[in-house]
Amino acid sequence: MGDRLGGSADDYVAGILRGDRRSIARAISAVENETATGRAILRNIQRHLGRAQLIGITGAPGAGKSTLVSALIGEFLGRGRSVGVVAVDPSSPFSGGAILGDRIRMERHSLAERTFIRSLATRGHSGGLSRAVVAVVDVLDAAGFDLIIVETVGVGQSEVEIAEIADTRIVVCPPGLGDDVQAIKAGILEIADILVVSKADLPLADKTELDLRFMLSVRDPSARQPAIVRVSSVASIGITELADSIDARRDLGVGKRGIGSRARMRRLFAQEAANLLRRRMTSIESPALDALCDAVACGDIDHEQASLQAMRLVMEGCR
Amino acid sequence: MSTAQRRIRVLMGKPGLCGHDRGIVLVVMALRDAGMEVIYSGRHNSPESLVEVAIQEDVDVLGVSILAGGHLGLCERLAKLLRERNAQDIVLLAGGFIPPEDIPKLKAFGVREVFRDGAKLEDIVQFIEQVAGERAAA
Ligand SMILES: Nc1nc2c(ncn2[C@@H]2O[C@H](COP(=O)(O)OP(=O)(O)O)[C@@H](O)[C@H]2O)c(=O)[nH]1
Ligand SMILES: [Mg+2]
Numbered sequence: 001m002g003d004r005l006g007g008s009a010d011d012y013v014a015g016i017l018r019g020d021r022r023s024i025a026r027a028i029s030a031v032e033n034e035t036a037t038g039r040a041i042l043r044n045i046q047r048h049l050g051r052a053q054l055i056g057i058t059g060a061p062g063a064g065k066s067t068l069v070s071a072l073i074g075e076f077l078g079r080g081r082s083v084g085v086v087a088v089d090p091s092s093p094f095s096g097g098a099i100l101g102d103r104i105r106m107e108r109h110s111l112a113e114r115t116f117i118r119s120l121a122t123r124g125h126s127g128g129l130s131r132a133v134v135a136v137v138d139v140l141d142a143a144g145f146d147l148i149i150v151e152t153v154g155v156g157q158s159e160v161e162i163a164e165i166a167d168t169r170i171v172v173c174p175p176g177l178g179d180d181v182q183a184i185k186a187g188i189l190e191i192a193d194i195l196v197v198s199k200a201d202l203p204l205a206d207k208t209e210l211d212l213r214f215m216l217s218v219r220d221p222s223a224r225q226p227a228i229v230r231v232s233s234v235a236s237i238g239i240t241e242l243a244d245s246i247d248a249r250r251d252l253g254v255g256k257r258g259i260g261s262r263a264r265m266r267r268l269f270a271q272e273a274a275n276l277l278r279r280r281m282t283s284i285e286s287p288a289l290d291a292l293c294d295a296v297a298c299g300d301i302d303h304e305q306a307s308l309q310a311m312r313l314v315m316e317g318c319r
Numbered sequence: 320m321s322t323a324q325r326r327i328r329v330l331m332g333k334p335g336l337c338g339h340d341r342g343i344v345l346v347v348m349a350l351r352d353a354g355m356e357v358i359y360s361g362r363h364n365s366p367e368s369l370v371e372v373a374i375q376e377d378v379d380v381l382g383v384s385i386l387a388g389g390h391l392g393l394c395e396r397l398a399k400l401l402r403e404r405n406a407q408d409i410v411l412l413a414g415g416f417i418p419p420e421d422i423p424k425l426k427a428f429g430v431r432e433v434f435r436d437g438a439k440l441e442d443i444v445q446f447i448e449q450v451a452g453e454r455a456a457a
Contacts, residue, residue, distance in 0.1 A: 022406065025377040033325045096326070097351035103372070104361035110368040116375055121356050124326060 009040035016041075016143050017048060021116065024143050028118055031135040034127060042135055045142035049261035052084070052141040053250050056166030058154035063172040064198035065151050066105035067233040073109045075243045076147055082114035084140035084148040086133060088162065091123030098123070102151060116140060122158065129158040130165055134268050141261060147246075164191050165267045167260060168249045170242075171226075172196045173212060175204035189215065192226040194245050200230040200237050280314045288313050327451040328378040332360040332369045334393045335385060342415065342436070343384040349440040350447065366393060370400040373409050379451040385415040386436075391424060398429030408457075410450045414438065 007015075007026060015023020030038035057065050066087065073083045087102035100119035109115045118136065125132040133150060140148050150166060152159040163169050171192040189195070189212075197209045212228060227245050231238035281289070289310060296306045331347050333340060340362055350357045358376050360369065373381045381401075385393060394413055401407050413425060414434040422433045431450065434443050 021371075021374055022404070025375050029325065029328075029377045091356075092351055095352045095354045097354040098356045099347055099351050100356060100358045101361075104359065107361060107364070107368065110360075110372050110375075117372075119356075119358050119376060121326070 007037070009037050009044060012037070012041050013044045013142075016045060016139060019143055024116060024139060025118070027139050028136050031139055032120065032125070032132050034125075034132075038135070042138060045138060046261075048142040049138055050141070052137070052145055052148045052260060053168065053246070054137060054166045054260060054264060055147060055149045055246060056163035056169045057149060057151045057172060058160065058163040058170070059172030059196075059198075060155070060174065061153050063154075063174040064233060065153075065172050066102040068172060068196065068198060068231060069102075069149055069151055070106040070109060071231075071233040071236070071239045072149065072243060072246075073106065073112070073115055075239050077109075077112060077114060079243065079247075081146040082144065083116075084137075084143070084145035085115070085117040086120055086136050086140070086148065086150045087117065088120045088122060088129075088133065088150065088152040088159065090153060090156075091121040093123075096123050097121075114145075116143070116145065122156075128272070130161050130268055130271055133162050134165060134264055137264070138261065160191065161271050164271070165264050167263065168193050168246055170194045170196055172198050173208055174198045175200075175202050175208040189226075190223070193224075193249065194242070195226045195228045196238075196242065197228065197230045199232060199234075201232040201235040205230060277311065277314060281310060284314065286313065325455070327355040327380070327447065328358070328376060329355055329380045329382060329447060330358045330360060330369070330373045330376055330378045331382045331384070332364040332372070333362045333384050334364050334366055334369060334397070335387060335389050339386055340384075342386070346382070346384070346414070346440065346443055349444055353444045353448070355447070366396040366400055370397060370404060370406070373401075374404060374406055378409060379454050380410045380412060380447050382412040382414065382447075385413060385417065388416075390415070390417050391421060391428075394425050394430050395428045401429070408454065410447075410454070412443075412447075414443070 012023050012027045016027055027041050031042055057069060059065050069085060076083050089098055089100045089102060091098040098121035100121060103117050103119060106117055120136060122129055137148050150162060152162045154160060169191050171189060173195060195212055197205050199205060209228060209230060216225065229238055229242045229245060231242055292306050292310055295301045296303060329350055331343055333343055347357050347359050360372055369381060390413060398411055401409055401411065410431045411429060412432050413430050416436050417433055425433055432446055
């Protein structure tokens with residue numbers, strides 16, 4: 001099974017495990033495009049996965065994500081770690097083309113041996129963006145990168161879903177946007193393990209941190225409390241602390257060998273299953289589901305019971 | 320089986336010291352509008368880093384814009400690095416202020432085509448579509 005440049009899946013897998021950069025790069029294209037070779041590569045690397053810690057970084061456009069990724073690459077290389085990066089940028093809804101510019105900010109690491117940076121466009125993945133990103137992450141994991149950072153713009157459901165799959169989710173909040181509501185609306189505060197107040201060299205960073213602390217304090221107290229870290233990538237403030245928080249999560253067992261790849265596959269499943277269920281449950285013609293709705297409305301059955309029953313009905317292809 | 324169509328991937332960069340990036344940005348946008356994925360690596364890229372990025376991004380085409388001279392040395396070096404990395408299948412294109420008499424030399428180094436300042440965007444798009452098509456069929 002060859003591809004356009006003549007490599008077989010076995011050649012690619014051998015190259016990936018050797019850390020050969022052309023093999024890694026072409027394998028990424030193959031899995032991203034879901035070619036037959038790509039599927040064979042994914043199958044054959046499965047037993048080499050689970051070592052990398054996956055970090056998701058999201059936030060508004062211009063929040064300082066790429067600059068932060070660059071600073072983190074430097075910090076982790078200094079700690080003896082290797083770093084893979086997947087930088088996702090939106091495709092044009094008109095042409096399907098894309099300008100992928102994140103790596104301009106990471107230029108100083110282009111030649112670093114223990115770094116591999118790959119740009120990915122949001123469009124054109126028939127199996128969904130999350131699935132494509134997980135496949136690319138798998139290739140980098142098999143290639144032996146200790147940390148894999150995925151950068152996505154925190155707008156749009158599919159982008160937020162990518163961050164959700166990560167072991168450690170970082171939401172970047174820049175000062176001076178003024179609209180704290182924006183972050184809540186997008187629902188991205190909810191997914192954060194670590195909230196980063198970026199551009200801490202700017203005076204408004206104080207207010208942003210206060211706003212975030214206030215928003216967290218008025219949430220449901222049982223909700224997960226993310227750490228807040230102030231960072232300036234240009235003035236090198238807080239990068240060590242942020243890397244420490246990321247490492248602390250690794251020490252908790254997040255991303256340990258054999259655990260990471262299954263964990264992200266489960267989260268991907270959860271998303272895909274939820275999407276599938278939502279589509280079916282809202283569109284299927286079913287007297288049984290209608291009856292269930294009436295029963296909930298009358299108070300004959302509680303919501304949780306009804307949801308479980310509805311899931312069962314949908315899975316059985318209900319009538 | 321729904322297999323996604325691979326989009327043409329292009330790396331555009333500016334080696335050397337020239338600072339202007341209006342021309343290259345216009346080309347980048349035209350390629351995006353033609354449906355391509357364009358990695359833009361900004362200004363002041365070394366030939367070494369352009370070739371490394373071209374490999375990591377698995378591009379079909381590496382396009383460089385050179386406005387301040389030095390195109391002969393830069394392109395010779397780019398072509399040599401691509402060969403050293405066994406990546407000469409990546410199509411090398413050059414654009415910018417390039418005297419016509421230098422074009423044969425550039426092509427001898429391994430530059431596939433030269434688009435001098437003032438070249439039509441449609442011609443650049445069409446050429447890239449053509450060479451990427453040949454590459455996909457190879
Ligand atoms: N003052 C300041 N500006 C920053 C900092 N980090 C990034 N920026 C600027 O913010 C802009 C957007 O940065 P970028 O990393 O591309 O943001 P992204 O869109 O979230 O990836 C750029 O002009 C950066 O120079 C920082 O720590 N301090
Ligand atoms: Mg960015």
